[in-house]
Amino acid sequence: MTPRPYPKGERKHLVDAGRDKIIAAASEVLNLDDLSAFSLDAVARRAGVTRMTVYNHFGSKGVLLGEVFDLLVERDAFSGMPALFEAKDLGAALDGLVGMLGRFYDDNRQLMLKMVGVAGLDPDLDKVLLEKNQRRRRGIEAILGKFGAPKKPAVERSELVNTLDVLLSFHTFNSLAGPDRTPAQVVPHVRRMIRGILGERSAPARRR
Amino acid sequence: MTPRPYPKGERKHLVDAGRDKIIAAASEVLNLDDLSAFSLDAVARRAGVTRMTVYNHFGSKGVLLGEVFDLLVERDAFSGMPALFEAKDLGAALDGLVGMLGRFYDDNRQLMLKMVGVAGLDPDLDKVLLEKNQRRRRGIEAILGKFGAPKKPAVERSELVNTLDVLLSFHTFNSLAGPDRTPAQVVPHVRRMIRGILGERSAPARRR
């Protein structure tokens, strides 16, 4: 290794702050309604930084988007995960998960649409997204492990996980919502779908 | 109207043939594994035509993709629709629909991914896709109308349609399949999910 004058000094914090500012700016630009507004130039301008700085931190558009998604998923989408383990039963825990994700998809609908879009054209980002989507799967498995499988063991465990994973994906919320509703508004619908899958017939109690 | 020397002569057929050739070429390029291989230049070259000709027929990339999707949906995805009405009951008809769509998604997986991608960034194409996806919804409604709603009327009709629509979407097949399976291979899985929603407990008979 070459000698480093500022191995882990205070400077690193400033640099990291710049990094975060860029990621935040990227999130904001991605969440704009204007579909064609996303470019590294727009991101750099909003971050108060040169386009070159963006390239210095991340090496490409795909990597930047990957990091944005990474941060968002970990910090926003699944931040309420620990609380779900306090739920009284499996149904309640899954209801909580649906609500969490519904809110996240709602806050980031435009961003998610563009993320999926770019991933469809950029192999690098595509791999990152696939990886990050494992996060959701692991969450489902953890909940199922904690509260036990449903009474009806007709469906195999792994298939149940697959099913829940699809029902909890962004695409489910997005297409259920369509152009006129918001993802958050279809949360009750998704909850009913999941109850249907689990074999519980009707919702037990009122739940906001 | 200005006078037209070749109002509806034989020539029009040749022109339309050229149009079709371009659409076919676009489908082929879209179905290549190489994610970044799609450009109007590549389409034109594969069609044995100049890029200008593409712009003469369609006015933009978005419009071309819209027409590609239109043709594919009408000619390939739903061509087997009439046969479904000969099914012996609702479950069988929906099984048939699942099979039809599974095969279509399988044949056009790369294309669908890129289509969704571009639509996420191009507002024009996005509108076209939304419109074309109504085709699936109408198919579901027609089948439900012909065979009657399931015995269990616990869920409302429109919500049932929404649910089936999501389960039959490309995204469902694509994410259930993941990187290792094909959309066609998850057809049985989707059929079980739908039976679960309809309230029928287990598959009635063997079905290929």
Added chain:
DNA sequence: CGCTCAATTATACACCATGTATAATCTCCT
């Protein structure tokens, strides 16, 4: 056959985005 006119082509151009390269400048840290 030869003319006409639509369609296609050839060519050039403007614009914008990604990504690379390089030298100059800034600024924190020692």
Added chain:
DNA sequence: AGGAGATTATACATGGTGTATAATTGAGCG
């Protein structure tokens, strides 16, 4: 103050979309 890393300014190559325009081809008609 000085050194080194981070940022900037600037230029450039590449590749895609979309527009404009003149030249060329070829089917259909008299």
